[in-house]
Amino acid sequence: xxxxxxxxxxxxxxxxxxxxxxxxxxVIFGVAGVINMAHGExxxxxxxxxxxxxxxxxxxxxxxxVAFLVVALLGLVVERSIIQWIYDRPLETLLATWxxxxxxxxxxxxxxxxxxxxxxxxxxxxxxFRTIGLLPFPWYRLFLIVIAIIIMIITYFVLFRSDxxxxxxxxxxxxxxxxxxxxDTAKVDMxxxxxxxxxxxxxxxxLAPIKSVSTTMGFPYxxxxxxxxxxxxxxxxxxxxxxxxxxxxxxxxxxxIYNSVIGKLLVFIFIVLAIxxxxxxxxxxxxxx
Amino acid sequence: MGLEVQGxxxxxxxxxxxxxxxxxxxxxxxxSVLGRNGVGxxxxxxxxxxxxxxxxxTIHFNDADVTKEKTHEHVxxxxxxxxxxxxxxxDISVYENLVIAMRGKNNRSNQIPAFIFEYFPALExxxxxxxxxxxxxxxxxxxxxxxxxxxxNLLLMDEPTEGLQPSVVAEIDTIIKRIHxxxxxxxxxxxxxxxxxxxxxxQFAIMDSGQIVEEGNIExxxxxxxxxxxxx
Ligand SMILES: Nc1ncnc2c1ncn2[C@@H]1O[C@H](COP(=O)(O)OP(=O)(O)OP(=O)(O)O)[C@@H](O)[C@H]1O
Ligand SMILES: [Mg+2]
Numbered sequence: 001x002x003x004x005x006x007x008x009x010x011x012x013x014x015x016x017x018x019x020x021x022x023x024x025x026x027v028i029f030g031v032a033g034v035i036n037m038a039h040g041e042x043x044x045x046x047x048x049x050x051x052x053x054x055x056x057x058x059x060x061x062x063x064x065x066v067a068f069l070v071v072a073l074l075g076l077v078v079e080r081s082i083i084q085w086i087y088d089r090p091l092e093t094l095l096a097t098w099x100x101x102x103x104x105x106x107x108x109x110x111x112x113x114x115x116x117x118x119x120x121x122x123x124x125x126x127x128x129f130r131t132i133g134l135l136p137f138p139w140y141r142l143f144l145i146v147i148a149i150i151i152m153i154i155t156y157f158v159l160f161r162s163d164x165x166x167x168x169x170x171x172x173x174x175x176x177x178x179x180x181x182x183x184d185t186a187k188v189d190m191x192x193x194x195x196x197x198x199x200x201x202x203x204x205x206x207l208a209p210i211k212s213v214s215t216t217m218g219f220p221y222x223x224x225x226x227x228x229x230x231x232x233x234x235x236x237x238x239x240x241x242x243x244x245x246x247x248x249x250x251x252x253x254x255x256x257i258y259n260s261v262i263g264k265l266l267v268f269i270f271i272v273l274a275i276x277x278x279x280x281x282x283x284x285x286x287x288x289x
Numbered sequence: 290m291g292l293e294v295q296g297x298x299x300x301x302x303x304x305x306x307x308x309x310x311x312x313x314x315x316x317x318x319x320x321s322v323l324g325r326n327g328v329g330x331x332x333x334x335x336x337x338x339x340x341x342x343x344x345x346x347t348i349h350f351n352d353a354d355v356t357k358e359k360t361h362e363h364v365x366x367x368x369x370x371x372x373x374x375x376x377x378x379x380d381i382s383v384y385e386n387l388v389i390a391m392r393g394k395n396n397r398s399n400q401i402p403a404f405i406f407e408y409f410p411a412l413e414x415x416x417x418x419x420x421x422x423x424x425x426x427x428x429x430x431x432x433x434x435x436x437x438x439x440x441x442n443l444l445l446m447d448e449p450t451e452g453l454q455p456s457v458v459a460e461i462d463t464i465i466k467r468i469h470x471x472x473x474x475x476x477x478x479x480x481x482x483x484x485x486x487x488x489x490x491x492q493f494a495i496m497d498s499g500q501i502v503e504e505g506n507i508e509x510x511x512x513x514x515x516x517x518x519x520x521x
Contacts (some may be wrong), residue, residue, distance in 0.1 A: 163392060170378050170389050176340055177376040181363030182393020182439065 007256040008249065014139035016148035020206060022198030022240050023155055028232035031159075031168050031192045034083060034093045038101035041108075042197050042217025046071050046204020047213045048108060051117040053205075060206060061121040061240065064147075064217050067205035068198040077199020078189050091223035093099030105215045112215075119208035119266060123202055140209060147206050158178065160194065168192055231271050233281020247271070290351055291315040292337070292368075292443055296350050297346030299329075300334045306332045307343065308499040314443065315409060319469050319476040321486045323494035325353070330479045331373050333496070334445045337362050337372045337477075339418050352383060352417055373448045373479070375432040379421025383412060383431055390435040404436065409434050410412035426457040433461070437468060444468065447479045458485060465489050483515055 023037045036042070038079050042162025049070045050063035058066070078100055086092040121140045128136035159165040170178040171188045202211070203221070211217055247267055255263030274279070299307040306329045314320050324330055329509040335341045337348060339360040348356045358366070372501055387401050395484055398472055408412040409430045415423070421432060437446055449465070450458045466489055469476055480486045486493060486507070493510050495503040495518045502518065 152324060163397075166381065166385055166389055167392065169381060173378050174376060176360075177372065178389075179360035180338055180364065180370045180372065181390045181435065182338065182361045184359075184361045184387065186359075194504075196402075224390065 003251065003256070007253050009137065010141075011249040011252035013144055014252050015244045016141075017207065017210075018224055018228050018244035018248050019148040019240055020144065021200075021221040022202045022239075022244060023151055023217075024196045024203060025222075025225045026196075026229055026232075026237070026240045027155065027159075027199060028193055028196035029229060031081075032189050032196070033087065033090075033171055034087065034193070035090070036098065036196070037094055037102060037222075038078070038100035039097075040220075040222030041104040041220070042071050042074065043102040043204040043207065043221050044108065044187045044213075044218035045074060045104060045216060046201035047119070047208040047211075047217060048112060048117070048204070049201065050208040051112075051207040051213050054119045056118060060119075060209060061122060063119075063205040063208070064202055067201035069201075069203070071201025072194040073200030074201075076190065076194040079193040083185065083193065093201040101218075108215045109283075116211040117208075119213060122208040125126050128191065144206060144210075147202075152237060152241065155199070159237070164191065166187070186204035191205040208222075221279055226270055227268075229281065230276055231281060233278070233283040235280070235284030239281055239283035291318065292477070293347075293349040294333075295336065295347045295349070296338055297348065299332055299341055299343045299468050301332075301341065306499050307336060309346070310336075310499070310501055311346075311494075312494060312501060314475050314477050316442070317473075317475050319478065319490045320492045320494060321478045321480050321490040322494045322496060322501075323480055323483075323486060323515065323519065325411040330496055330501075331447055334447050334479065335368065337363075337490045338368060338445060340444055349352075361393065363451075364391070364439065365465050366396070369431045369436035369439045369443035371436050371444065371446045371449060373451065375428045377389055377420035377423065377428045377431055379418060382417050382419055383423070384416040386431055386435055387416075387438055390438050392494075395440045405434050405438055408437065408467065417418035425452055426454070426460075429453060429457070429461065431509065432467075433464065437472065440472070441474055444476045446476065447480070448481065450480065458482070462488055480521075483510070483512065486510065 015198065021043060025041065028034050028036045032217070044069040049062065053063040053066050061186050083093060086096060117285060125139045125143050128138040154167050158207040159168060167178065167183050167188050167215060170181070171185050175185055185251060227247055228240060228243035232239030250270060251263050251267045254266050294310060294312045295425060296311050298305065298309060298310045299308055310333060321517065322330055322333065333343065336343045339358055342357060348355060350368060355363060383402065387405065388399065391398060399457060404519050411427065412430055415427065420431065431496060433449065449461055462485060465476065468474055480492060492506050493505065493507055497518055
C-alpha cells in the first residue's frame with residue numbers, strides 16, 4: 001500500500017511532464033485550430049537550445065527563457081511563411097506541419113551531428129529527498145511539478161486575464177465579428193502560434209535533463225501530448241490538466257502493478273473507451289470557423 | 290467626404306448577389322435601405338465592412354479607397370458595424386464585450402466611458418453578466434453600445450429592431466436619433482419597419498434583386514410607394 005502511495009507521488013511528476021509537453025500543442029490547437037505535427041520537433045529544438053546554453057555555461061533556469069524565445073521565433077517563422085495561408089484547410093496544415101517537423105529533424109542533425117547530447121540538471125536540484133517509500137524522490141522531479149504549475153498559471157493568465165486573451169477568446173468564438181470589432185485576427189493567430197511554440201520550447205528545455213537530447217527525442221512527447229488532448233479536449237485548460245492527470249497517474253500505477261508495456265496498453269484502451277463517451281474529450285474543443 | 294460605394298458586384302462563391310450597387314452616405318447623413326428578404330441588404334453592409342468584399346467596383350471612405358481593406362482596418366478608419374442578429378460574443382461578459390470594442394479602436398482604457406451608460410443605463414448593472422444570456426433587447430443595446438464606444442464616423446446598422454417588442458423599438462428609435470445628432474456620426478440603416486424608417490431617417494434607398502431601384506427623400510416613402518417593392 002505504501003508503495004502504491006509512492007507511485008502515486010511519482011505519478012505527479014509524470015503528470016507534470018505530460019502537462020509541460022502538451023500545453024503548447026493545446027494552445028495552438030485550441031486557439032489557432034492547427035494540429036501542429038511538428039510539436040515534437042519544437043520540443044526537440046527547445047532541448048537542443050538547452051544543450052547549447054549548457055555548453056556555454058548556462059543552466060536550466062537560463063535555458064527556459066532562451067528556449068522560449070528561440071522556439072517562439074521558430075513558430076513565428078513557420079506561421080508567417082506557411083501556416084498563415086492555410087489556416088482554414090486542416091488537412092494541409094497537418095501535412096505542412098508534418099513536413100516542417102521532418103525538415104527540423106534533418107536540419108538539426110546537420111548542425112549537431114548524430115551524437116546524443118546530455119544536459120545536466122542545475123546543481124541545486126541535484127539529488128533527492130526521501131518520502132514515505134523507499135526510493136528517494138529526485139529534486140528535479142519536484143522542480144518539474146513546480147514548473148508545470150507555473151506554466152499552467154502563466155498560460156491561464158495569458159488566455160483569461162490579459163488583453164491578448166480577451167482577443168483570443170473573441171476570435172475563437174466568433175472570428176468574423178472579432179474582426180468587425182477592430183481586432184486584427186491574423187495578428188492574434190500569429191501571436192498565439194508563437195506563444196504555443198515557445199511553450200513547446202520550454203518543454204524541451206526542462207525535459208532535456210531527464211532525457212538524452214537527439215533529433216528524434218520529440219516523438220514520444222508528441223504522441224503523449226496528442227493522447228492528453230484527445231482525452232482531455234482543448235475546450236479549456238482543464239482539459240490539459242485532466243488529460244495529463246488521468247493518463248499520468250493511471251500509467252504510473254498500472255505500470256507498477258503490471259509492467260510498463262501493459263500499463264501503456266491499458267491506458268490506451270481506457271482512452272479509446274473514454275472518447276466513445278466523450279467524443280470531443282472531457283472538456284470539448286472548438287473547430288475553427 | 291463620407292462613404293461612396295461605386296458600382297460594386299459581390300458574390301458568395303458563384304452566386305452573384307450585388308449587381309452594380311452605387312450608394313453614397315455623405316458626412317452627417319442618415320440613410321435607410323429597405324427591401325424584401327434576401328435582396329442583398331445585409332450583403333451590402335458586409336461588402337462595405339469587408340466581410341465579403343466586392344469583386345468589382347470601389348468603396349471610398351473619407352476620400353480613401355478602402356475597397357480591399359480588412360474588416361479591422363475599416364473599424365480603425367471610423368466605420369463601426371452592428372450586424373443582423375447582434376453577434377454578441379456569448380461567453381464573455383457585457384463589460385468584456387465593450388472593452389474588446391475599445392481595444393479594436395486602440396483604446397487601452399479599462400474604464401467604460403460614461404456616455405455609454407447615459408445612452409444605455411440598463412447595461413450598467415449587468416456588466417458582469419455573460420453576453421449569451423442577455424435578452425434580445427439587452428443584446429441589441431449592447432450591440433449598439435459596442436459600436437458607439439468606438440466613436441465611429443459612420444455606423445452601419447443591420448435591422449436593429451428585428452424581433453423586438455414595440456416599447457424597446459421606441460427606445461432604439463430615440464437612441465439612434467440621439468446618436469446621429471449628438472455623436473457626430475452618419476448612419477446607414479437597414480430596416481423593414483416603415484414607421485421606424487420614417488421616424489428616424491431623412492433619406493431612403495430601396496433594393497431589389499441586388500440593385501438599388503429607388504432613392505429619395507423620406508416624404509416619398511408612402512405606404513403605397515413602398516408596397517410596390519415590399520409586398521410579394
Ligand atoms: N454566406 C452566404 N453564402 C451563400 N449565400 C449567401 C450567404 N449569405 C447570404 N447569401 C445569399 O445572398 C442573398 C442575399 O442575402 P442577404 O443576407 O444580403 O439578404 P437580406 O436582404 O439581408 O435579407 P433579410 O431581409 O432576410 O435579412 C440571399 O439569397 C442569400 O441566400
Ligand atoms: Mg439581412
